[in-house]
Amino acid sequence: MVAAVTLDSLTVRFGRVAAVDDVSLDIRPGEFFTLLGPSGCGKTTLLRCLAGFVQPTAGRVAIGGRDMNGVGPNQRPTALIFQSLALFPLMSVADNIAFGLEVRGMDRATRHARVEALLDLIALPGMGQRRVDELSGGQRQRVAIARALAVEPAVLLLDEPLSALDLKLRQHMRAELRALQQRTGITFVYITHDQGEALAMSDRVGVMANGRLEQVAEPGDIYASPATPFVARFVGETNAIPGRVVAIDGGQAVLETPFGRLTGRSGADLAVGTMATLFLRPERLRTGPPPWSAQLVRGTLERTEFEGAATTLFASAADGIRLVCQVASHAAVPPATGTEITFFYAPSDALVLAEQPA
Amino acid sequence: MNGLAARYGWPLAAICLALVAAWLALLILLPQLMMFEFSLRPNLLPRQLGGPEDVRSLANYARLFGNPIHLGIFLQTIWASSLVTVVVLAVCYPIAFYLAQVARGRQAALLFVALVVPFWVNEILRAFAWLILLARNGLVNRLLIDAGLIAEPLPLLGGTGSVLLGMVYAYVLFMVFPLYNAIESLERQQIEAARDLGAPWWRIHWRVVLPHAKPGIAVGCIMTFMLAAGSYAVPMLLGGVRSRWFTEVIYTWFFEGANWNQGAAYAFVLLLLCILFIFAMMRIFRVRVSDIGR
Numbered sequence: 001m002v003a004a005v006t007l008d009s010l011t012v013r014f015g016r017v018a019a020v021d022d023v024s025l026d027i028r029p030g031e032f033f034t035l036l037g038p039s040g041c042g043k044t045t046l047l048r049c050l051a052g053f054v055q056p057t058a059g060r061v062a063i064g065g066r067d068m069n070g071v072g073p074n075q076r077p078t079a080l081i082f083q084s085l086a087l088f089p090l091m092s093v094a095d096n097i098a099f100g101l102e103v104r105g106m107d108r109a110t111r112h113a114r115v116e117a118l119l120d121l122i123a124l125p126g127m128g129q130r131r132v133d134e135l136s137g138g139q140r141q142r143v144a145i146a147r148a149l150a151v152e153p154a155v156l157l158l159d160e161p162l163s164a165l166d167l168k169l170r171q172h173m174r175a176e177l178r179a180l181q182q183r184t185g186i187t188f189v190y191i192t193h194d195q196g197e198a199l200a201m202s203d204r205v206g207v208m209a210n211g212r213l214e215q216v217a218e219p220g221d222i223y224a225s226p227a228t229p230f231v232a233r234f235v236g237e238t239n240a241i242p243g244r245v246v247a248i249d250g251g252q253a254v255l256e257t258p259f260g261r262l263t264g265r266s267g268a269d270l271a272v273g274t275m276a277t278l279f280l281r282p283e284r285l286r287t288g289p290p291p292w293s294a295q296l297v298r299g300t301l302e303r304t305e306f307e308g309a310a311t312t313l314f315a316s317a318a319d320g321i322r323l324v325c326q327v328a329s330h331a332a333v334p335p336a337t338g339t340e341i342t343f344f345y346a347p348s349d350a351l352v353l354a355e356q357p358a
Numbered sequence: 359m360n361g362l363a364a365r366y367g368w369p370l371a372a373i374c375l376a377l378v379a380a381w382l383a384l385l386i387l388l389p390q391l392m393m394f395e396f397s398l399r400p401n402l403l404p405r406q407l408g409g410p411e412d413v414r415s416l417a418n419y420a421r422l423f424g425n426p427i428h429l430g431i432f433l434q435t436i437w438a439s440s441l442v443t444v445v446v447l448a449v450c451y452p453i454a455f456y457l458a459q460v461a462r463g464r465q466a467a468l469l470f471v472a473l474v475v476p477f478w479v480n481e482i483l484r485a486f487a488w489l490i491l492l493a494r495n496g497l498v499n500r501l502l503i504d505a506g507l508i509a510e511p512l513p514l515l516g517g518t519g520s521v522l523l524g525m526v527y528a529y530v531l532f533m534v535f536p537l538y539n540a541i542e543s544l545e546r547q548q549i550e551a552a553r554d555l556g557a558p559w560w561r562i563h564w565r566v567v568l569p570h571a572k573p574g575i576a577v578g579c580i581m582t583f584m585l586a587a588g589s590y591a592v593p594m595l596l597g598g599v600r601s602r603w604f605t606e607v608i609y610t611w612f613f614e615g616a617n618w619n620q621g622a623a624y625a626f627v628l629l630l631l632c633i634l635f636i637f638a639m640m641r642i643f644r645v646r647v648s649d650i651g652r
Binding site for chain 1: 545549551554558560565566569
């Protein structure tokens with residue numbers, strides 16, 4: 001099976017800065033692939049490279065197995081949905097959607113039929129003659145999607161299209177985008193800095209930092225088994241406890257930490273004697289009487305946040321380490337702030353990752 | 359007006375309004391009305407003033423349409439000014455687009471300076487510069503002869519061509535800046551979106567950039583046309599007997615014919631033409647006065 005998108009050692013430099021640094025990646029046909037990273041990590045540059053607006057300094061982009069070197073944005077089988085949407089304000093909704101078809105020389109009647117079908121698809125039937133500025137944010141969003149889908153792209157590129165919407169609408173559009181992707185079967189390449197969006201919608205997520213691809217995996221694996229300390233910190237909440245590796249045995253690593261010796265699953269490239277960090281999700285940290293094999297960490301409870309189903313406990317511990325623990329609200333009444341509290345976890349729930357030499 | 363009063367208080371607001379009103383009435387409206395009055399009366403000797411011949415009529419206006427030479431010059435002026443406008447638009451659109459959407463930082467600043475610096479020189483001097491370039495033994499002819507391309511100097515001056523050239527050069531800025539302002543406000547991503555959807559460059563301009571730039575085009579065309587139609591120095595210096603401009607005819611009536619009444623009538627016809635042109639432009643480009651003000 002030919003990959004929908006292939007990146008082969010792709011590098012983009014602006015002057016001395018490598019915005020995209022030696023990225024290799026295969027995106028499968030029909031996949032919802034998300035590039036997740038903080039702003040400035042190079043994800044937008046990478047997307048613009050796929051669209052053809054940015055030329056790679058080195059490496060190769062292929063779409064559907066075809067080398068895209070020297071192919072302009074107007075010749076590529078991609079469609080880009082801009083962060084600002086970039087709808088044409090002087091054209092009606094229908095003219096916006098039909099623009100790509102008009103460019104391809106499609107006759108008026110066929111064009112009209114296609115536009116009507118697309119308006120149905122985005123649930124805005126009969127809105128074709130509206131002006132763009134008469135639409136709400138969510139409706140504009142959908143028009144931008146329809147305009148891009150009209151040209152039947154092999155790959156749809158989305159540049160943080162939901163970032164301008166308010167929270168409720170964003171969550172609604174998330175579900176809608178996902179449903180649309182599954183209905184059309186088009187490969188989506190979506191970029192965002194919002195990890196919630198990435199985890200909720202994607203088949204696979206690629207986490208980017210400083211122009212490099214840190215990890216590519218399914219959302220569950222990204223969350224449960226981050227490959228690097230950056231991914232562990234960037235995706236979801238986490239407890240990070242630094243220490244020195246004292247033993248590695250049978251997939252487990254023992255770390256000398258301010259809390260004493262702690263055990264967790266061993267990540268890649270760990271060596272005895274090096275510095276490492278133990279990462280632990282808040283919901284894996286528990287309170288109450290620990291079983292005998294559990295790992296213990298102690299701290300002073302600073303505050304609690306009740307969030308409905310869950311309650312989050314924030315504690316400070318030795319060496320300025322902050323602990324975050326999430327418990328089910330119905331399970332226990334949290335102790336008063338200021339009390340000494342003992343948390344425990346199972347070694348298989350923690351992950352020890354080597355800190356890259358800074 | 360209430361807003362003005364709320365901000366500055368009634369006394370100051372009243373002074374502002376009075377000054378504007380005085381300016382409009384004394385410096386614009388009143389002289390124009392006097393010229394209009396002139397244009398309706400016959401050119402009489404002082405002793406005939408107030409006599410039986412001193413009545414208002416449209417005879418001065420009728421004279422223009424009864425004089426084939428003057429009418430010809432008038433029509434020629436309209437035609438040539440329109441041509442200047444079109445050529446200036448064609449020259450300036452790529453420059454304005456480049457400045458507004460392509461050029462970056464220093465590049466844009468340098469280009470701006472290069473465009474503006476020639477306009478620090480007086481219009482008459484710039485027309486003279488063309489005179490020197492295009493004269494019978496001027497720079498252009500010399501270069502062509504030295505290059506062996508022609509044997510005899512070409513008559514570059516004195517025709518419509520040299521006037522058009524001089525005017526295009528003289529009015530470039532009045533088109534570039536309105537266009538630049540309009541194109542600059544176009545979100546760059548719209549151009550990219552059009553490209554991304556498969557549009558070739560000409561279609562991007564036709565469907566996205568030009569419609570957006572319409573108010574700027576209208577303003578630029580109006581300014582250029584009015585300046586060209588009302589120009590005096592350029593046609594006088596670069597034109598010849600074969601290419602008289604309507605302003606030269608008006609000048610002649612006023613200062614050589616000593617017939618202010620006839621000159622005023624001609625001037626009003628020119629003014630009317632310019633007003634009509636403004637309305638036509640606003641119709642063609644479907645812009646309102648408020649769009650032009652932007």
